[in-house]
Amino acid sequence: MGRRTTVRTFAERKRAGERITMVTAYDAQQGRLVDAAGIDAVLVGDSVANVCHGHDTTLPVTLDEMVMHTRWVRRGVERALVVGDLPFMSYQTGPVDALRAAGRMLKEAGADAVKLEGGRSVAQAVEACCRAGIPVMGHVGLTPQSVKAFGGFRVQGRSRERAAEVLEDALALERAGAFCVVLECVPHELARRITERLTIPTIGIGAGPHTDGQVLVLHDLLGLLPGPSPRFVKRYDELGARAQRALEAFRDEVRAGRFPTNEHSYAMDPDALVGIEPVADEA
Numbered sequence: 477m478g479r480r481t482t483v484r485t486f487a488e489r490k491r492a493g494e495r496i497t498m499v500t501a502y503d504a505q506q507g508r509l510v511d512a513a514g515i516d517a518v519l520v521g522d523s524v525a526n527v528c529h530g531h532d533t534t535l536p537v538t539l540d541e542m543v544m545h546t547r548w549v550r551r552g553v554e555r556a557l558v559v560g561d562l563p564f565m566s567y568q569t570g571p572v573d574a575l576r577a578a579g580r581m582l583k584e585a586g587a588d589a590v591k592l593e594g595g596r597s598v599a600q601a602v603e604a605c606c607r608a609g610i611p612v613m614g615h616v617g618l619t620p621q622s623v624k625a626f627g628g629f630r631v632q633g634r635s636r637e638r639a640a641e642v643l644e645d646a647l648a649l650e651r652a653g654a655f656c657v658v659l660e661c662v663p664h665e666l667a668r669r670i671t672e673r674l675t676i677p678t679i680g681i682g683a684g685p686h687t688d689g690q691v692l693v694l695h696d697l698l699g700l701l702p703g704p705s706p707r708f709v710k711r712y713d714e715l716g717a718r719a720q721r722a723l724e725a726f727r728d729e730v731r732a733g734r735f736p737t738n739e740h741s742y743a744m745d746p747d748a749l750v751g752i753e754p755v756a757d758e759a
Contacts, residue, residue, distance in 0.1 A: 595645020
């Protein structure tokens with residue numbers, strides 16, 4: 477499996493100019509697949525609210541649910557760094573609540589690190605976690621937990637003023653002790669400037685090719701979700717369509733009596749049936 481990925485690995489990759497890979501997953505089997513592929517980190521994202529729970533935003537998922545999903549992923553991962561998302565309102569209320577939530581992620585779920593959204597507004601929470609020995613991954617740009625304030629899922633940092641704010645948020649996270657920062661849905665020129673300014677790695681999603689690494693949701697890159705994908709997603713397969721065809725084939729074979737056959741059945745010694753008479757047909 478190779479040596480285990482740690483937060484030090486991220487720093488080493490940044491210094492060496494080596495790209496970092498991260499994939500978002502939500503259960504043990506998904507984590508096992510990602511880990512076996514040699515991906516550096518598995519993010520247990522609060523996007524589980526959208527992908528698995530059927531919500532329109534990430535806001536409804538609870539801390540208990542995130543601890544549960546992170547624990548599941550941990551069981552399937554041996555080598556990759558496991559990062560658990562802190563959900564909406566588990567840390568925005570201040571450093572003490574952030575520390576409690578992050579502590580649960582490490583103690584109860586077995587995460588290696590936590591991720592939270594925001595920049596200067598959460599710097600104190602990040603600093604408190606780092607002082608307690610809890611590695612923190614930051615997240616700036618489009619922060620889905622702020623979707624109501626943004627008025628929808630929109631690219632961030634296109635104006636001079638907003639670009640400066642995103643940069644300052646990223647720098648604030650670095651000063652607070654974050655080991656890495658996710659840049660989501662920002663122009664690639666801005667992502668490049670931020671990546672050049674920070675001494676910690678940047679992980680892009682919808683931020684272009686100039687970040688230190690990339691993250692995608694497993695279901696997006698495998699083509700498991702219906703409908704069109706966001707522009708920043710590359711679908712490396714179409715497993716959703718393939719699964720649909722397999723399910724339809726199963727349906728048709730069962731209805732036609734072609735499945736199961738003796739090949740898919742268990743046999744017994746004929747002598748064991750002696751005395752067990754077949755049910756007589758009703759007259």
